[in-house]
Every structure is written in C-alpha cells, then in structure tokens.
Amino acid sequence: MAEILDFKRTPEPLWREALGRKLRETREDLGERLVDVADRAGISVQYLSEIERGRKEPSSEMIAAVAGALGIDLADLLIGIAGQVRNLRGGVVGGTQFRTSRPVGRPSGPVAMVGALMAA
Amino acid sequence: MAEILDFKRTPEPLWREALGRKLRETREDLGERLVDVADRAGISVQYLSEIERGRKEPSSEMIAAVAGALGIDLADLLIGIAGQVRNLRGGVVGGTQFRTSRPVGRPSGPVAMVGALMAA
DNA sequence: CCGCCGTTCTGCTAGGAGCAGAACGACCGC
DNA sequence: GCGGTCGTTCTGCTCCTAGCAGAACGGCGG
Numbered sequence: 020m021a022e023i024l025d026f027k028r029t030p031e032p033l034w035r036e037a038l039g040r041k042l043r044e045t046r047e048d049l050g051e052r053l054v055d056v057a058d059r060a061g062i063s064v065q066y067l068s069e070i071e072r073g074r075k076e077p078s079s080e081m082i083a084a085v086a087g088a089l090g091i092d093l094a095d096l097l098i099g100i101a102g103q104v105r106n107l108r109g110g111v112v113g114g115t116q117f118r119t120s121r122p123v124g125r126p127s128g129p130v131a132m133v134g135a136l137m138a139a
Numbered sequence: 140m141a142e143i144l145d146f147k148r149t150p151e152p153l154w155r156e157a158l159g160r161k162l163r164e165t166r167e168d169l170g171e172r173l174v175d176v177a178d179r180a181g182i183s184v185q186y187l188s189e190i191e192r193g194r195k196e197p198s199s200e201m202i203a204a205v206a207g208a209l210g211i212d213l214a215d216l217l218i219g220i221a222g223q224v225r226n227l228r229g230g231v232v233g234g235t236q237f238r239t240s241r242p243v244g245r246p247s248g249p250v251a252m253v254g255a256l257m258a259a
Numbered sequence: 260c261c262g263c264c265g266t267t268c269t270g271c272t273a274g275g276a277g278c279a280g281a282a283c284g285a286c287c288g289c
Numbered sequence: 290g291c292g293g294t295c296g297t298t299c300t301g302c303t304c305c306t307a308g309c310a311g312a313a314c315g316g317c318g319g
Contacts, residue, residue, distance in 0.1 A: 035199040052265090063309055065266080065309080078307075080153065081308090094222075098218065101214040101221070196276075197277095
C-alpha cells in the first residue's frame with residue numbers, strides 16, 4: 020500500500036469505489052442530505068462522506084445500515100452497482116460525468132425473472 | 140455501530156456472506172482447489188477459506204484479486220451475488236437446511252441472467 | 260455579509276485484517 | 290490398518306484502518 024504513484028487508475032473500479040458511487044447516486048435521487056442518511060443509519064457524517072467517495076472500506080454491517088437508511092435492499096444495490104461498473108467499462112470515466120444514467124432508476128425491472136428462476 | 144437493533148438474525152444476508160457464497164460456488168464450478176486459487180490470487184489459503192465462509196471482511200483489493208484468480212470480473216460477480224441473495228429471500232436461510240444447494244455444486248444455474256442488467 | 264452543506268484535516272482507540280504454523284477431521288485409495 | 294489430499298480451525302502475532310469526535314475550510318445561496 021501507500022504506493023507513491025496512485026494515478027494508476029485501476030482498469031476496472033474497485034468494489035468500494037463502485038459502491039460509494041451508487042450510494043451517492045441513490046441518496047441524491049432521494050434528495051436527501053448527508054446528515055439525514057448518516058443520522059438514520061446511525062453513523063457519523065464524515066464517515067458516510069468518505070464511504071460515498073470510495074475512500075474507506077465499510078463493513079458489511081455498515082453497508083446494510085446505509086442501504087437500509089436509503090430504503091434499498093442488498094440485491095437491488097448490487098444490481099445497480101453492476102450496471103454502473105459496466106457503463107464505466109466502455110463509457111466516460113473522467114471526472115466530468117453527468118448523464119448518471121436515467122433520471123429515476125428506482126424500479127428494478129428484471130426482478131421478476133430472477134425470482135422465477137428457482138423456488139426450490 | 141453498537142446499535143441494539145440486530146436482534147434479528149440478519150433478515151437478509153450480509154454482504155460478506157453473500158460474497159463468500161458466490162466465490163465458493165464459482166471456484167467449485169471451475170473444479171479448483173483452495174490452494175490453487177489462493178496461490179494465484181496471492182493470498183494465504185486459510186484466509187481464502189474464511190472469506191468463502193463469510194467470516195472475514197475482505198478489502199476491495201482482496202476481492203479483485205480473488206475474482207481475478209477465478210477469471211470473473213466485478214460486474215458479473217455482483218450480478219451473481221444479487222441472484223443468490225434473491226433466492227435466499229424466499230427460502231430457509233438458517234444452517235439447518237441444505238436442500239437449496241446443489242449436490243456437488245456442479246451446475247450453476249443463474250448464468251444466463253447476465254443479460255438482464257444494462258438498465259441501471 | 261452570514262448560514263448551510265460537504266469535504267478534509269488532526270487526533271485517537273479498539274478491533275480485525277492477514278499471515279505463519281500446525282493440528283484436526285473427512286475422505287479416498289492401498 | 291496406513292498414508293495421502295483437502296478443507297477447516299486453533300493459536301499467536303503485527304500492523305493497519307475502521308470509525309468517531311472536533312474543528313476548520315471552501316463553495317453556494319441569500
């Protein structure tokens with residue numbers, strides 16, 4: 020760690036970076052402030068800020084707490100992150116990235132199909 | 140966190156548990172041993188064992204290393220995990236029930252569902 | 260000018276990541 | 290029975306960082 024040259028921008032994003040991006044997007048879609056979500060999740064505001072920017076590695080309980088505070092479950096979160104990761108692969112990676120996909124991406128469409136896979 | 144709200148044995152699985160399950164399934168589908176993957180990922184074998192059982196919280200770099208050693212990228216991994224999480228929602232999650240798992244973990248079902256993302 | 264909001268410093272502590280080494284129980288073949 | 294492989298788990302160890310408090314800072318809007 021502590022490599023001197025860290026502008027080596029990992030070819031594909033790390034887990035914590037993709038997670039943070041999606042969490043921030045979800046929060047902003049809800050029109051909520053950092054302090055609101057942090058308070059509801061029971062964590063400090065600075066820490067939530069660092070999570071959203073991909074600078075800290077949140078534990079599973081933290082992830083569950085933040086996701087719960089945002090009203091999203093783990094499966095939806097993962098699907099959303101996977102989508103962002105795929106977008107970043109072939110699309111704009113640079114800092115100036117609006118577009119943020121579609122306006123309101125709440126309803127996860129392909130849910131039904133997954134649920135129908137197996138009930139056994 | 141120290142919140143008192145975890146009286147409920149994790150209504151939905153934690154991130155590290157779902158991740159470990161998927162990693163193990165992927166490895167077994169490849170017919171590889173712990174030592175093979177651990178060696179290729181550059182981590183110790185006991186630690187990989189604990190990751191697969193959801194007992195340790197692997198860093199993003201660890202996840203990338205293991206996923207790389209398994210020849211799977213982050214997006215596919217996340218999709219697979221999301222599928223597993225959804226499956227577990229309706230069935231028995233406790234350790235007493237094993238029916239849901241495949242006999243030897245040979246055929247992994249939800250491969251075809253990869254095409255279901257792209258929305259987010 | 261003054262609040263509001265997010266970010267980023269400086270600390271600080273407790274916990275756990277991550278490894279080495281070894282022992283253990285299953286399992287399989289001889 | 291005995292010896293091999295494979296995974297798990299125990300002990301022990303170091304060192305990093307999760308996670309918080311407190312405060313200060315740079316936008317942005319009025």
